[in-house]
Amino acid sequence: MIPAEFDYQCPSSVDEAIRMLADAGEDAKVLAGGQSLIPVLRMRLAAPSVLIDLSALTELTGVRDDGDSLLIGAMTTHYEVQRDHLVHEHARLLFAATNTVADPQVRHRGTFGGSLAHADPAGDLLAPVLALDAVMIIAGPNGRREVPAAEFFVDYFTTALAPDELLLDVRVPKCSGWGAHYEKLNRVAQAWSIVAVAAAVQVSGGAITQARVGLTNMGSTPVRARAVEDALVGQPATPEAINAAAERAAEGTSVGDDYKENLARVLCGRALTSAVTA
Amino acid sequence: MHISVNVDGVRHADEVEPRMLLVHYLRERLGKTGTVVGCDTSNCGACTVHLDGHSVKSCSVLAVQANGHDITTIEGLARDGKLHPVQEAFHANHALQCGFCTPGMIMQAIDLIADDPSPDDEAVRKGLEGNLCRCTGYQNIVRAVQDAAHRMRPGAGPDAERVQDEARAHHVVGGE
Numbered sequence: 001m002i003p004a005e006f007d008y009q010c011p012s013s014v015d016e017a018i019r020m021l022a023d024a025g026e027d028a029k030v031l032a033g034g035q036s037l038i039p040v041l042r043m044r045l046a047a048p049s050v051l052i053d054l055s056a057l058t059e060l061t062g063v064r065d066d067g068d069s070l071l072i073g074a075m076t077t078h079y080e081v082q083r084d085h086l087v088h089e090h091a092r093l094l095f096a097a098t099n100t101v102a103d104p105q106v107r108h109r110g111t112f113g114g115s116l117a118h119a120d121p122a123g124d125l126l127a128p129v130l131a132l133d134a135v136m137i138i139a140g141p142n143g144r145r146e147v148p149a150a151e152f153f154v155d156y157f158t159t160a161l162a163p164d165e166l167l168l169d170v171r172v173p174k175c176s177g178w179g180a181h182y183e184k185l186n187r188v189a190q191a192w193s194i195v196a197v198a199a200a201v202q203v204s205g206g207a208i209t210q211a212r213v214g215l216t217n218m219g220s221t222p223v224r225a226r227a228v229e230d231a232l233v234g235q236p237a238t239p240e241a242i243n244a245a246a247e248r249a250a251e252g253t254s255v256g257d258d259y260k261e262n263l264a265r266v267l268c269g270r271a272l273t274s275a276v277t278a
Numbered sequence: 279m280h281i282s283v284n285v286d287g288v289r290h291a292d293e294v295e296p297r298m299l300l301v302h303y304l305r306e307r308l309g310k311t312g313t314v315v316g317c318d319t320s321n322c323g324a325c326t327v328h329l330d331g332h333s334v335k336s337c338s339v340l341a342v343q344a345n346g347h348d349i350t351t352i353e354g355l356a357r358d359g360k361l362h363p364v365q366e367a368f369h370a371n372h373a374l375q376c377g378f379c380t381p382g383m384i385m386q387a388i389d390l391i392a393d394d395p396s397p398d399d400e401a402v403r404k405g406l407e408g409n410l411c412r413c414t415g416y417q418n419i420v421r422a423v424q425d426a427a428h429r430m431r432p433g434a435g436p437d438a439e440r441v442q443d444e445a446r447a448h449h450v451v452g453g454e
């Protein structure tokens with residue numbers, strides 16, 4: 001099918017984009033890489049009257065070093081994230097998760113910010129962003145505000161973004177020298193996660209000094225596996241300690257699905273095992 | 279909306295509806311029916327073309343998003359009547375049966391070889407993850423991509439772009 005009719009606007013600055021969004025009202029949609037939105041329009045699951053294409057906003061593209069953090073522009077493509085040396089060095093968990101997103105064609109177009117704004121609970125970048133305590137930098141008619149990842153993801157396909165707001169950048173605290181791994185289970189090529197586990201650990205002198213674990217598709221939003229993190233810190237980086245901690249992966253989740261809860265535990269063990277050796 | 283797009287080396291200026299998909303622009307306006315549509319869900323990859331040198335699914339790009347950009351389709355690969363080495367390798371390795379997935383497979387294979395000039399089996403399968411084939415079982419496709427990568431390997435020089443009758447005969451008769 002082809003999309004229903006809409007007007008197309010291509011602003012050349014963030015301020016202009018925000019003005020266009022305000023003028024167009026509730027019925028406008030922002031277009032980033034289009035890799036979620038265009039399929040949705042084709043299936044007529046949505047029929048916005050105006051599309052505001054962000055592709056000319058080059059200031060939203062790329063990864064910058066900002067001291068203790070990286071600033072990742074919302075319009076940075078998955079392909080660009082995969083090849084960025086700052087991401088390799090300071091945010092390996094994001095690198096690992098981005099490698100598992102979709103397929104090469106989709107990664108050439110799809111954007112980091114678009115994935116987060118779309119907020120599909122099976123999306124692979126949500127749990128890493130949550131686990132890394134990233135902060136969303138948002139612009140709207142009343143200026144800029146910052147929202148921590150833990151408050152950004154509200155429900156299925158729902159974020160803290162108001163209809164007249166734009167996600168500009170994501171501030172990701174550096175985890176330099178940490179081990180990281182994203183363990184994803186899907187059944188066929190280019191499929192979304194049934195469950196996936198994002199794990200980053202800092203190991204010093206054979207002991208785990210810090211741990212971050214996030215779960216994909218274990219609820220209506222990404223979930224932080226705090227029980228696992230608490231169980232790991234201070235422990236030796238051994239298989240016994242990792243397996244004991246991974247047993248607690250489904251604690252605090254509410255999917256009510258034995259299969260997925262078991263997957264969370266199994267995949268958590270694998271993610272941590274790879275992370276401590278990465 | 280008015281757009282200006284370079285397709286297979288030729289500039290086209292056209293008036294299009296914003297909702298027109300790039301694949302429909304290529305097929306219906308420009309008559310480039312070599313690029314095909316295989317699904318309604320952005321999964322099959324049959325519609326793969328290059329946008330500024332990178333593979334994209336042209337059913338998931340709006341024609342207006344291609345404004346000011348360069349598009350290469352399967353129809354823009356042959357030179358002076360000679361097939362591109364990847365096309366030649368698909369032919370030589372029997373990497374198609376019905377052929378419907380082939381335009382997209384070849385466009386994606388070129389992209390993957392550009393990223394990884396000597397991909398192993400796993401890298402080829404991963405690189406073709408976004409392209410589905412209902413016929414071949416993929417074995418000969420993987421073989422063809424590796425054969426093409428070998429023909430085009432760095433240092434192969436201008437010969438890489440040249441299709442030699444000798445190479446063709448060697449591969450068509452009896453496979454390996």
Ligand SMILES: Cc1cc2nc3c(=O)[nH]c(=O)nc-3n(C[C@H](O)[C@H](O)[C@H](O)COP(=O)(O)OP(=O)(O)OC[C@H]3O[C@@H](n4cnc5c(N)ncnc54)[C@H](O)[C@@H]3O)c2cc1C
Nearest residue numbers: 030032033034035036037102110111114115117123124167
């Ligand atoms: C075949 C296929 C397989 C896929 N598999 C996976 C997968 O395995 N894992 C995965 O994580 N993803 C997967 N995806 C989705 C892909 O990652 C998309 O890139 C992503 O979901 C959306 O990014 P986009 O830039 O294309 O956003 P768009 O489709 O352009 O937009 C998505 C939504 O976000 C809004 N939006 C976008 N940018 C902004 C912004 N800056 N500010 C405010 N709102 C904004 C839009 O209005 C829209 O509602 C797949 C997609 C396809 C087609």
Ligand code: FES
Nearest residue numbers: 316317322323337
């Ligand atoms: S037609 Fe199937 S992915 Fe484009």
Ligand code: FES
Nearest residue numbers: 375377411412413
């Ligand atoms: S050859 Fe028929 S779909 Fe691939």
